[in-house]
Amino acid sequence: MALPAGWKREEIVRQSGLSAGKTDVYYVTPEGKKVRSKPQLARILGESFDLTAFDFRTGRTVYSACRKSKRQKGTSYDFARGVRHDASLVLPIRQTASIFKQPVTVKRNGPESKPRAELRHGVQDQPKQVFWEKRLQGLRACDSSEEVIPTMDLPRQMQGMGPDLSTENILQSISAALHVNTGPVVGQGAGKHAIMKNPGINMDTQQPHVHQVVVSNDDIHRQEQKVQIARRKLQDLMSSLEK
Amino acid sequence: MALPAGWKREEIVRQSGLSAGKTDVYYVTPEGKKVRSKPQLARILGESFDLTAFDFRTGRTVYSACRKSKRQKGTSYDFARGVRHDASLVLPIRQTASIFKQPVTVKRNGPESKPRAELRHGVQDQPKQVFWEKRLQGLRACDSSEEVIPTMDLPRQMQGMGPDLSTENILQSISAALHVNTGPVVGQGAGKHAIMKNPGINMDTQQPHVHQVVVSNDDIHRQEQKVQIARRKLQDLMSSLEK
């Protein structure tokens, strides 16, 4: 159960009437008040709780990208259906200062006209919000049963670079960089002081919001040993099962 | 008020609490007993009262054929929508003795086969329940505000023919005959004694459940005079309004 302490969830089956057999779900607050719908719950908890991912009926936190479907008439589930274009998952471009994604050149029919952007900069990178990864906040990975996969902790030497960064923010900026970058992901090169003074200038928007991490030979050796141990454990288990 | 004599209706407004401002309605029987709900009322009145159309809160008898709708977004109400197929309004065929609506002939591929019903009876009338109009009992006409239109009285010489016929039954059987019959509506020709002895045989199912009424010249004259008087009254009223 993912319910906060003191809360209770109840299921009541309707016994009679036109709606007999249906179940009503409600929650009981620590004070004993019954809560009978999600909007009511939101009203009680206030603005600071995000119930977007909370499924009132099941009482679980659910991150579903696809809609639930009750058809499934023999045919296997069509994953292409019902997938929403979620703005949070689109790599965002800069939202201020210009409505154009690229520098603009008036196109003429004369022979010597070429777009200036191409002339001046070679292949143009799309502009980026400096901290666009903040938009990923609140999104979680989940398995096929929609159970949220727990998040990771960061190693000590991994230090966030930028204002107001939680572990979640940092992990997400690393994941995003690994997913998006074509080159190596190495973290921020500039000093912490410079970045905190003016992130808009000194942040490297191609790199995640962590300071460059120096990986020593010792680090590599320790990690190798961890993997060795894990492998041995698995091997032992497998062979004990065979007997 | 459509309350039976001696009954009283009261409204109490709640003064405090979460439900302040709401009203509770109850009725007081001639004996002084308070009745607080429709089920309780039904228990007191017994089986012989049909409270389906009684609205406990308002104290009025309401026959709503269409559902109340709260939309009405600018567009005028679509009367074709929400009209239910009410079994009571369908002309019923005989419900017992046979599941077939028409006599049955096994169809063969040989050349000389013809359905026997056609051979024997010419165009077949659909069988009818003898007193199917009884199904109309309890249905009332109402105006657009769902106020029931009061029923009529019968002239003296109009006599019901059949067992246990109320004025309502008779009026409805006449209306139904006027609505359905292609020929003249004249009433039952058989004697009362014969019909009461065996309605299943002696009733004319094409005709309403009243004895044939002889309309004399006097009757016609009287009716003409009534119409004259009514017209004159209307004329007087109109001309007095013009001044």
Added chain:
DNA sequence: CGGAGTGTTAAA
């Protein structure tokens, strides 16, 4: 007057 239990309805 409260509240459990059902009805009702707009929206999915």
Added chain:
DNA sequence: TTTAACACTCCG
């Protein structure tokens, strides 16, 4: 057609 959300009834 189903259902989330809420309105309402009925009885303690």
